[in-house]
Amino acid sequence: MTDHALHDDFGRLVVTTLRESLEGAAPALGDLDRRAGDGDFGDNVRVAMKNLGRELEGGEPADYRGWVTAMSRAWLGVGGTSGPLFGMFYRDLARAAGDGEVPDLAALAEALAAGQAVVQKYGEAEVGDRTMVDALAPAVTALREAAGSGADAVHALGAAEKAAIDAAKGTAELTARRGRASYVGDSAKGVMDPGACAMALVVGALRAAAGADGGEVRADWIG
Amino acid sequence: MRRSIVNDPDQLVPEALEGFVLSHPARLALDAEHRFVRRAEPATGKVGLVSGGGSGHEPLHAGFVGPGMLDVAVAGAVFASPTALQVLEATKAADSGHGVVQIVKNYTGDVLNFRIAGEISGDDQVETEIVLVDDDLATDTADGGGPGRRGTAATVIVEKVCGAAAEEGQDLAAVAEVGRRAAASARTMSLALTAGTHPGDEEPQFALGDDEVELGVGIHGERAARRVPFTSADGLTDLLLDPLLEELGLERGTEVLAIVNGLGGTYPLELNLVARRLHHRLGDAGLAVGRSLVGSYVTSLDMHGVSLTLMPLDEELRRLWDAPVQTPALTW
Numbered sequence: 267m268t269d270h271a272l273h274d275d276f277g278r279l280v281v282t283t284l285r286e287s288l289e290g291a292a293p294a295l296g297d298l299d300r301r302a303g304d305g306d307f308g309d310n311v312r313v314a315m316k317n318l319g320r321e322l323e324g325g326e327p328a329d330y331r332g333w334v335t336a337m338s339r340a341w342l343g344v345g346g347t348s349g350p351l352f353g354m355f356y357r358d359l360a361r362a363a364g365d366g367e368v369p370d371l372a373a374l375a376e377a378l379a380a381g382q383a384v385v386q387k388y389g390e391a392e393v394g395d396r397t398m399v400d401a402l403a404p405a406v407t408a409l410r411e412a413a414g415s416g417a418d419a420v421h422a423l424g425a426a427e428k429a430a431i432d433a434a435k436g437t438a439e440l441t442a443r444r445g446r447a448s449y450v451g452d453s454a455k456g457v458m459d460p461g462a463c464a465m466a467l468v469v470g471a472l473r474a475a476a477g478a479d480g481g482e483v484r485a486d487w488i489g
Numbered sequence: 490m491r492r493s494i495v496n497d498p499d500q501l502v503p504e505a506l507e508g509f510v511l512s513h514p515a516r517l518a519l520d521a522e523h524r525f526v527r528r529a530e531p532a533t534g535k536v537g538l539v540s541g542g543g544s545g546h547e548p549l550h551a552g553f554v555g556p557g558m559l560d561v562a563v564a565g566a567v568f569a570s571p572t573a574l575q576v577l578e579a580t581k582a583a584d585s586g587h588g589v590v591q592i593v594k595n596y597t598g599d600v601l602n603f604r605i606a607g608e609i610s611g612d613d614q615v616e617t618e619i620v621l622v623d624d625d626l627a628t629d630t631a632d633g634g635g636p637g638r639r640g641t642a643a644t645v646i647v648e649k650v651c652g653a654a655a656e657e658g659q660d661l662a663a664v665a666e667v668g669r670r671a672a673a674s675a676r677t678m679s680l681a682l683t684a685g686t687h688p689g690d691e692e693p694q695f696a697l698g699d700d701e702v703e704l705g706v707g708i709h710g711e712r713a714a715r716r717v718p719f720t721s722a723d724g725l726t727d728l729l730l731d732p733l734l735e736e737l738g739l740e741r742g743t744e745v746l747a748i749v750n751g752l753g754g755t756y757p758l759e760l761n762l763v764a765r766r767l768h769h770r771l772g773d774a775g776l777a778v779g780r781s782l783v784g785s786y787v788t789s790l791d792m793h794g795v796s797l798t799l800m801p802l803d804e805e806l807r808r809l810w811d812a813p814v815q816t817p818a819l820t821w
Contacts, residue, residue, distance in 0.1 A: 318573075342605070345565070347598070350573040350605045357609065388601060457588035 272368050272419055272476055277330030279475035281337050283320075287467050287483040294489035295460040302442075302454030310344050311464070314352070317343040330368050334360035348461055351389050351398070353372055355381040371413040372386050374472065378426075379406045395452070396442040398461035405469045423473035430466035431487060437462045447469040463488050490691040491791075498689035502544045502564055508652030509551055513817050516555055524571065525563040525579040526551040532560060533773060536655040536664045537583030540592040541576065541649055542599050543568040545685070546708055549644060549787045552818030558652035561593075567687060567790075568709045570598035576606035586744055588616035588661035592647055594622035596641025598735035604697070618665035622647050624677045624798065625701065627705030627713060627738055639707050640788040642750040642798045643675035644665055649819070653812035667809065675800035676736055677748075678729040681706040682719070685753055708752070708789040722759065725757075726766035729797040734774065741802055744779030745771070746800045746810060752792035763795055780810055785816065 288295075288311050296308015318340035327333045334356055342353030362369035362377035369377065381401045391397045408429035412422035437459035470483035495501055501526060510519040510526060518529045526539065539549045541563030543572070549576040550562035563579035565571035571579075576591075583589045584791070589610070593603045598622065607617035624643035651668040684693035687710075694710030697703060702725065705713040717728065739745065747762045750755075764783045771778055779802045787796070814821060 337573055342577065342609075344571050345569055345572055345598075347601065348603055353573055354605055354608075388605060 268270050271370055271417070272374070274368055276368055277333035277363075280330075280471050281333045283474045283481070283483060284337070284468060284471035286317060287471060287485050288464065291463070291467060291485045291488055293484070295464060297440040297472045298458055298460040298463065302457040303460065306346055307348060307460045307464075310346055310348055312339045314344045314349065325348060328412055329366050330363045331360050331365060337489040342418050345388065348398075352464075354384045354388060355398075355402075357381075358384055365378075370407070371419055374423075375406060375409040375413050375444075378402065378409060378469075382406055392444075394440060396440040396462075398435050398459070400437050400440070400459065401430040401434040401465040401469070402463040404433045405465075419476040422472065423469070423476050425471045427466070427473045430469040431484075434458055434462040435487065458488070491693070492691075493572065493687045493688040495688045501688050502566055505547075506564060509817075513514065515818065517551070520582065523563070523578040523585055524565075524704040525556050525561050525582065527561045527579075527582050528554060528556070528650055531585065532556070532569055533585045534587070535585065535658060536587045536661050537561070537580075537585060538592065538645070538648070538651055539563065539576075539579050539583040539589055539662075540656055541565070541571050541579060542594050542596070543570060543709070545790050546787050548675055548785075548818035550648070552786075553645070553648050553652075553816045555814070555816035557656055557814030557816070558648050558819065561631065570596065570602045571606040573602040574608070576602050580606050580610045580617060582612060584610075584615045588618070589650055590655070590664050591617055591619045592651060592668060594644055595620055595621045595637055596639065597636055600757075601701065603668045606672075610789075613761070616661055616662055620647060620665050620668035620672060622672045622708050624672065624675045625707065626676045626678050626732055628707070629736075635753065637718045641677045641679065642748050643672060643677055643800065645748060645782070645786050645819070646675055646746060646798070646800055647671050649814065650806060650809040651687075652814065653809035655810065657809075663684050667805065670807060671800060671811060675746075675798055676733055677750075677796050677798040678704075679706050679708070679752065679794060679796035680704045680725060680728060681752060681789075681792050681794030683715075683754065683793040684791035686709050687790065693759065702728070703794075704788075706752075706792075706794060707788060708792075709717055710789060710792070710807065722762035723766045725795070726797070727770070728759075729763075729795070730767065733799050737799060737801065739774075741775035742777075744777045744807075746798075746801045746802050746806070747771075747778050747781040748786065748798040749781065749783040749786055750796045750798065752794040752796060753785060753788035754791040754793040755785065755795055757784070760795060767797065779807065802809065 294313040299307035321336040338356035358381040362373045405426040409426040474481035537559045543565045545567040560583040622640035623638040625639040654664045704715045
């Protein structure tokens with residue numbers, strides 16, 4: 267196993283770690299959305315995690331692709347705009363590995379990039395529009411750089427997580443052009459974008475899951 | 490204050506779908522998990538047709554499931570798009586190996602979820618084409634910017650002609666093409682005397698004075714750009730007809746398909762007065778109502794209002810409109 271490889275249990279750990287951190291952060295994410303959006307994002311997270319439970323009822327998926335696809339379907343079953351966009355993001359993240367396989371770091375970086383592209387396509391959002399894309403774009407850049415420099419998986423994903431968190435915090439200074447926050451204009455100033463925060467938790471879950479024994483995702487910076 | 494016949498407002502849509510399908514056991518079946526209605530006996534050997542959108546517009550869309558029209562209709566919450574996952578499962582259910590045409594009213598949420606479902610259904614080798622319905626003249630913007638015209642009552646026409654083309658054995662591209670042609674040539678104008686009231690709410694979505702009419706209203710209780718003085722049935726009909734005739738610029742001798750559509754709280758008697766004025770006015774202009782529907786087909790809860798849709802007919806559209814149809818809301 268090279269340093270770039272991820273372990274066999276990676277898919278399960280990504281989804282279970284992310285589920286725990288999203289459930290924990292749902293009230294804080296909902297609060298951000300109430301201050302700078304239409305207030306439904308906390309509920310969207312809760313519905314998605316309920317859907318995830320239903321997707322997993324029939325038995326645990328066999329591989330990374332199956333686990334992340336369950337997360338994708340869970341979000342595709344959520345209304346609003348964030349549901350389908352996160353659903354499409356996870357669909358590309360799931361494609362980092364074929365059936366029965368585990369992704370390597372380069373494939374993971376390219377899957378995140380594909381996820382960014384599909385969210386931008388359907389969400390018609392650019393970097394700086396105060397959306398989930400703002401956390402995703404720097405994470406892709408950081409992961410590509412770290413993977414290219416030969417860093418091991420945990421450190422490479424750690425760099426991506428840090429980039430995502432810094433960028434999510436930075437959304438507090440941005441004015442929304444897309445998404446429901448665009449209707450409240452400058453009154454969103456000083457409030458982080460909940461979609462960007464959730465995306466940083468996703469990258470955090472990838473980092474945590476890369477360690478053989480999993481780990482926790484820090485969410486205390488959200489609120 | 491308006492009271493509603495409702496148990497739990499959160500269960501309104503699934504309970505209504507259940508009741509609707511129970512009432513048509515030989516014709517319809519329900520996927521309760523994904524909230525779509527399909528034909529009890531799925532068609533094979535033809536292009537599939539799926540449509541759907543928010544609830545509150547009944548009999549659209551489930552009322553148009555059956556031979557000659559839709560294969561599957563998927564329902565969101567009141568005035569909210571179904572989710573991408575619902576649309577995905579509905580699209581797959583509509584496929585019998587010949588591809589699926591998705592008929593979508595032009596609203597941001599519906600378009601997003603249907604487009605995404607179309608892309609994902611490709612993973613299961615289901616080919617899809619989207620036909621957008623955007624007939625609402627009141628939301629026409631000169632520069633073509635923004636989300637574009639809303640989809641309203643012309644949806645019935647598009648579902649009917651696509652359904653007939655599919656039954657004739659036309660392929661995916663041809664069925665989509667005739668739907669797009671119908672949508673592009675149909676225009677609708679609507680007005681309301683009273684807005685609809687959400688189930689469980691006590692007040693309508695917006696208030697109007699006794700002497701006011703909301704002109705150019707949509708089917709989701711959104712406000713219109715214009716508010717005009719209340720007048721007679723003939724006067725109200727003219728408010729709808731004048732801008733339609735100006736927009737369509739029909740040559741003398743043209744036959745049109747007309748839909749006089751109640752918005753949920755309008756009497757059949759009232760609709761017949763609109764139909765009467767329509768026939769007289771078109772006759773005076775050297776035009777003819779070649780085919781028409783008068784009734785409540787695309788509603789907005791209990792909105793007291795009417796919409797008028799006109800589409801010029803040609804030989805193909807007339808043939809597809811006249812083709813047999815057997816659905817709960819439309820049969821000939």
